[in-house]
Amino acid sequence: MLYAILCYHDEDVVESWTKEEDDAVLAKRQKVQQALVDEGRMGPSIRLVPTTAATTIRASGNEQIVIDGPFAETKEQLLGFYIVDCRNLEEVIDFAKRMKEGESCTFEIRPLRIFNTGELPEKIELAG
């Protein structure tokens, strides 16, 4: 089964991390991911650019209106997600818990279905 692990945190807090702190969190998570990577079960890791870069399209009557900002103003924001292939919920929970070790963020696990694997540009620039 494919699962998305959605990461929520207070954007203000995450933005106040230094690059070193941010790198340390990513490195710690990567270590946990290695087992899934080795078995070819680790999908893409995605970081969303902060909500200040977000644009929302809403229907208003018969019109589609474009609004600056995220879908909703919330205390914690969706900051990124992972896609993993796990045997069952138990396994994802265990994996997510180990990734999240020592962090105050919130992870939401959502089983997912893929309509189309799509195609990304051949040379995609990875986040650094």
Added chain:
Amino acid sequence: MNDIAWIEKALAAARPQAMAALLRYFRDLDRAEEAFQEACLRAMKNWPEKGPPRDPAAWLIFVGRNAALDAVRRDARNTQLPSDDVLSDLDDAEAGMAERLDDAHYRDDILRLMFICCHPDLPATQQIALALRIVSGLSVREIASAFLANEKAVEQRITRAKRRVADANIPYATPGPAERAERLGAVAAMIYLVFNEGYSASGGEAHIKTQLCDEAIRLARLLLRLFPTEPEIMGLLALMLLNHARTPARLDEDGQIVLLEDQDRSLWNSNFIAEGIALVDKAMRHREPGPYQIQAAIAALHAHAKAPKDTDWQEIELLYRMLERLQPSPVVTLNRAVAVFKAHGAAPALELVEPLEERLSNYFYFHGLRGALLMELGRGNDARISFDKAISLARTPAEATHIRQHIDRLTGDGSKRQEAG
């Protein structure tokens, strides 16, 4: 991250909102700061045991306000009572506080807290110091090391600035649209001052300088979240992100400035660039160009170029032309001259530069560019005079070294030309 480190981050993140609300209740910067300090102390005690509250800012406001009210009451027994309207204000505040923060208020509260630091009578250095102390919560020691000043002087600077601000009596009523726009503009300018203090090559420890840039970016993000439809705030944030993205490549191991065209572009922060370009893109949709957006668009064109030769100088020249119209200044013209040089050659660029001499005669970059253009046009002796002048105006050893390299190239070229002739 351990408990304490996490709590410190959460406190820092909640600070602007909490300070802004406390300032509205107490209408006094020192009292608001004391209340916030007290709330932070209690958070350090409480949160590790009970876990972080759902809404750290609301928790800090509530606890800070109550602690400070206790102190006011204690003081009141010993000293003269505050005037009636202050007291009734405090009571009103207490009643209203049980409810959650009102979003509409909180937006103007934070804007006010930032605006207070922008009083036009305050010189730039005082605005920056006050903003870093009050809004960002940097310690006096950190601010002093950013300015290469001693702590006592910075402390005095902040105290003086606070007194000025208190005397200015900035109104607490919710601002109207025109007033809000004016505050927003002033705050944007103040944030950019903080950024430039960090970004400028002159003085200060490298570590703390970077922190100032980070802090300015954080404040701009905060402002944009409060006013998400303002294209100039998008532009401001984008401009700072795109410039700061180059920080890892700007100085070499010896702390010497590396020119944009010589920088190792693989060191640029690609996350900042992606975010900056996304924001420029978003701002453009509004079709209300402003100085920050245009400068950000220029920075985006530099960031887009994989190598210096890929830079779209013609487009950059057009953008500087727009900027010249909106915000005419000899420095903008000087920058346009650089783009003209790259796009159309040294001769038309020099024509643009020469008339600026009177106004920029004390400006390092003016003489540096003029020298480079003259050198390009084969006028070695004139170039030499400009380079000497530039060196005498350099504010950092790195700037001086950079010009000296030009001179070395000039003498190198000169001897070659002689040989050839």
